[in-house]
Amino acid sequence: MAQDHYAILGVDAKASADEIKRAYRRLALATHPDRHPDDPVAEERFRQISAAYAILSDPAKRARYDTTRHLPEAFTGGQEMNLQTAKDLLSAVFGDVLGRQRRQRKRGRDIRYTLTVDFAEAVLGTEKEIVFEALGACSTCGGTGEKAGGRGPETCGLCGGRGEIKGEGFFAPWTPCGRCSGMGLIHQDPCKDCRGRGARRESRSFRVRIPPGTEGGAQRVVKGQGEPGYFGGEPGNLLVTINVRDDPWLRRDGHDIHCELPLSLGEAARGGKIPVPSVSGSVNVEIPPGVTTGARLRLRGKGVPQERGRPGDQIVTIALETPRLDALGPRGGAARDAYEALLTELEKLETEHPKLLPRRASQRDKG
Ligand SMILES: [Zn+2]
Ligand SMILES: [Zn+2]
Structure with missing residues (x-):
C-alpha cells in the first residue's frame, strides 16, 4: 500500500488547494531539518510532507493520484524526493521562510560587568551584590513588546520580513532594514512603556558568588541574565569578569601566598611573637631568635583554600630593615x-x- 499523502499532510481528501498549501507550510516549517539538526525522524517526515505536497499541489498529478491511491501500484509522482529537493520546494513555494523565522527571534545581548574584589576576598571566596544599569524585561508588557490585547506582530512591509534590503543592481549588497531594525517583524500595537522593544533600561542587581581561590581575570557566566531577546528570543548572559586588587603585602603563587617580613635588628636578634599580615587578618608568628635575612617561615594552611585537599601555605621571608638615620634629621x-x-x-x-x-x-x- 502506498503512502496516504492526504494523511501525511493531515488534510481531508476533498481539501482545497489553499488548505493543502497551508498544511504543507505549517508541517514543513515544524519538521525542517534546519530546526532539527541530526534528527533522522524529522528529516524523513519532512521528505514525506514535501513529496505529498509535490503531488497534491499539482492538479494533474493530484487527479492521477486520486484515481490510483487505493490500488497497489499507486501513482508516486515518479521522482524521489531527497532532502535538497524538499528544501528547494519549500523555498520555491514560500521564499526564505526559515531565514525570516530566525531573524524574528533574536537572542538578547550579553551584559559585561567587571567586579573588583580585594586580594583576601578572592582567595577566601565571597559573595558580592553588583548593581548596574541595563536592559531588563519590560514589566508593563512582560517582555513581549506588545500592549495588552494587541494584535500581535506583523511582517515588516518594507523588507517583506527578510530583515534586510538589497540595493539597486545585481551585485548590490544587502543591508539591514531600517524600518524593522533587521528583525523582519513590526509590532502593530507596541507597548507604550518600552516602545515595542520588550525591554527597558533599569537598575538591576545580582548576587555574584566568588568561589575560594578565584584568580584575577576569571569569568563567571550567569545564564539568561543578559538583555532580553527580541520577539520571544532567548535572553543573553551576564558575564562577570573578576578583577583582583593587589595587596600591599601579600602575593599569590599558585596555592601558596608569599609575604616579606621586615624586622629590626633587635627583633631579629631576640625573636619572639611578631604580627604578620595574612588573608584572614594579622596573625602572631613566633620568630626564632637570631633569624637572618632571606630565612623562610612556612605558615601551614594559611594559603589558598582548595575544593579538595588541604589549603596552600603562607611563606614568610625575613628581611632585616636597616635604619635610615636621615629620618631622624641632620646630625646635632x-x-x-x-x-x-x-x-x-x-x-x-x-x-x-x-x-x-x-x-x-x-x-x-x-x-
Ligand atoms: Zn513593554
Ligand atoms: Zn523590515
Whole structure:
C-alpha cells in the first residue's frame, strides 16, 4: 500500500488547494531539518510532507493520484524526493521562510560587568551584590513588546520580513532594514512603556558568588541574565569578569601566598611573637631568635583554600630593615645624636665580642 499523502499532510481528501498549501507550510516549517539538526525522524517526515505536497499541489498529478491511491501500484509522482529537493520546494513555494523565522527571534545581548574584589576576598571566596544599569524585561508588557490585547506582530512591509534590503543592481549588497531594525517583524500595537522593544533600561542587581581561590581575570557566566531577546528570543548572559586588587603585602603563587617580613635588628636578634599580615587578618608568628635575612617561615594552611585537599601555605621571608638615620634629621639633632651614640656603643661591644657577628668577624680578621 502506498503512502496516504492526504494523511501525511493531515488534510481531508476533498481539501482545497489553499488548505493543502497551508498544511504543507505549517508541517514543513515544524519538521525542517534546519530546526532539527541530526534528527533522522524529522528529516524523513519532512521528505514525506514535501513529496505529498509535490503531488497534491499539482492538479494533474493530484487527479492521477486520486484515481490510483487505493490500488497497489499507486501513482508516486515518479521522482524521489531527497532532502535538497524538499528544501528547494519549500523555498520555491514560500521564499526564505526559515531565514525570516530566525531573524524574528533574536537572542538578547550579553551584559559585561567587571567586579573588583580585594586580594583576601578572592582567595577566601565571597559573595558580592553588583548593581548596574541595563536592559531588563519590560514589566508593563512582560517582555513581549506588545500592549495588552494587541494584535500581535506583523511582517515588516518594507523588507517583506527578510530583515534586510538589497540595493539597486545585481551585485548590490544587502543591508539591514531600517524600518524593522533587521528583525523582519513590526509590532502593530507596541507597548507604550518600552516602545515595542520588550525591554527597558533599569537598575538591576545580582548576587555574584566568588568561589575560594578565584584568580584575577576569571569569568563567571550567569545564564539568561543578559538583555532580553527580541520577539520571544532567548535572553543573553551576564558575564562577570573578576578583577583582583593587589595587596600591599601579600602575593599569590599558585596555592601558596608569599609575604616579606621586615624586622629590626633587635627583633631579629631576640625573636619572639611578631604580627604578620595574612588573608584572614594579622596573625602572631613566633620568630626564632637570631633569624637572618632571606630565612623562610612556612605558615601551614594559611594559603589558598582548595575544593579538595588541604589549603596552600603562607611563606614568610625575613628581611632585616636597616635604619635610615636621615629620618631622624641632620646630625646635632637630639634623636639623631642619641641613636648614633647607641650605634657606637653597639660597635664597641661587637668588636669586644666577635662571636656576636662571627662571619663578619672572621672576614675582618683576614682583611
Ligand atoms: Zn513593554
Ligand atoms: Zn523590515
